[in-house]
Amino acid sequence: MKQCTTILCLICLLAFGGQAQVKQQAIKADLQIRQNLSDSALLDLVQKQTFRYFWDYAHPVSGMARERSNKSFDYGDEVVTTGGTGFGVMAIVVATERGWITREAAVERLLKMIDFLRKADAYHGIFPHWLNGATGKTIPFGRKDDGGDLVETSFLFEGLLTARQYFDRSTPKEEELRNKINWTWKEAEWNWYTQDGRNVLYWHWSPNNGWSMNHEIRGWNECLITYVLSASSPTYAIPASVYHHGWANNFYFRNDRTFFGIKLPLGMDYGGPLFFSHYSFLGLDPHGLKDRYADYWEQNTKHTLINREYCVQNPKGFKGYGANTWGLTASDTYNGYDASSPANDHGTITPTAALSAFPYTPEYSMQALKHFYFQLGNKIWSEYGFTDAFNETQQWYAKSHLAIDQGPIIVMIENYRSGLLWKLFMSCPEVQAGLKKLDFTSPHMK
Missing domain, CATH: 1.10.287 (Helix Hairpins)
Structure with missing residues (x-):
C-alpha cells in the first residue's frame, strides 16, 4: 500500500x-x-544504474562516453573522452553478460564507436584526450595538449581488447568488430612515444607542439597499464628496458614506509589518490600479479587500507568522515576539481574511491555503499548512479558525473563479483606476452 x-x-x-x-x-x-535490498541486489542496482551513464547518455553520433554530465569548464555538448570510453566499453561487456542489454545491441554500439575512432584524429595511431563526438576532431585538453595522449589511449585499448575477447562468436558482426579492433590496435605506435628511442615513455606528442610538454611517464601512479600495453603491441612494442629504466626509475616509485601500521610497497606517502589502484586494474588482475618490484595485490590492498584508515582517524576533523564515509581520489569538489588524498585533503569524499575498491576491501566498501545509498542517497543518488563527490563540511553535494569515475564503479564491482573483466583482458595473448617480456608472473599466464 x-x-x-x-x-x-x-x-x-x-x-x-x-x-x-x-x-x-x-x-x-x-x-x-528499496530499503530492504540484499547486498547482492544493491550491487545489481548500483551497477545497472551507473551503466546508464554510458548507455543512455553516450554521444549520439559516436557512441563514445561524454567527459561529464554537466557543462562546467566550458566543455560543451560534443566533448567525448578517450579513456572514459575505454571504461565504458568494459561496462558494456558487463551489461551484456548480466542481460541488461542484448548482445546484438552491444555489438552495434561498439561498432559505432570503432567506426568513429577509425576516422577520428589520431597521432601515430594514438588518440587525443578529448574528441569532438560529432566530427572526430581533436578538442585540445590544454594549450599544448592538442595531440596524442598515450595514457588515455591505453585506457581505451584496455576496454577494446577486453571487448575483443568477449565478443568471440563467428557471426559477421562480431567478426567485423574484432577485425576493426585489431586493425586499430596494430596501428598504434607505442614506441614513437619514447621520443627517438629514449628509455622512458612520454605522455604527449602533437604535430603543432611536438614533445614540448615533455611529460615523462614514471611510476608509481595510474599508468602501469600504459607500459604493459606498450610492451604488448604486436607491431610497435617498446623493449623491456623502457619499463625498467623509465617507469620504475623514479624517486616516488619505491616507498616501503609504514602509515597507520600498514607498510606501503610503492608510491608517494600515504599512497596518493585511490584511482592509482583502479584504472590499470580494471583489466590487469592484481591477484598473484608480481614483478621484481612489487606484489600488486599487496600494493593495491594496502593503498586502500591506508586511505580508509586516514578517513577513519580524520586528523583534520572533517564532518562525516569515518568507517562509513571514506575514499579520497580525483573528482569534482566544491571549488573546482582536485586529486584528493591523505596528503591533499580538503573534506571531499568521492563514492568511486570506496566502491571501485570492492575487490580489495569488500566488507569496508559495502559498509560505505550502504551509507552512501541509504543515508546520503537523497543528496547523491541520481539517474546515473551516485554523483561525483560530496563535502559535508562545506554542505556541498555534486550534481555532476564524470566518465572516469562512473566506469570503474561498474567494472571493479563486477571484478569483485565474478572476475569477468580480469579473465577477459588477461586472456589476451599479446598482454600475456607483454607481461612476460617485463618479467611479470601471474596465474593467468600460460
Missing part, C-alpha cells in the same frame, strides 16, 4: 509540479521502496 501511495504522489507531481521536483521525488521514492 505504501508503494502504491508513493507512485500516486508521483503522478500528482507530474500533473502539477515541475520536472526537477518530479525527478527528485522519484529518487526519494526509489530509495524508500
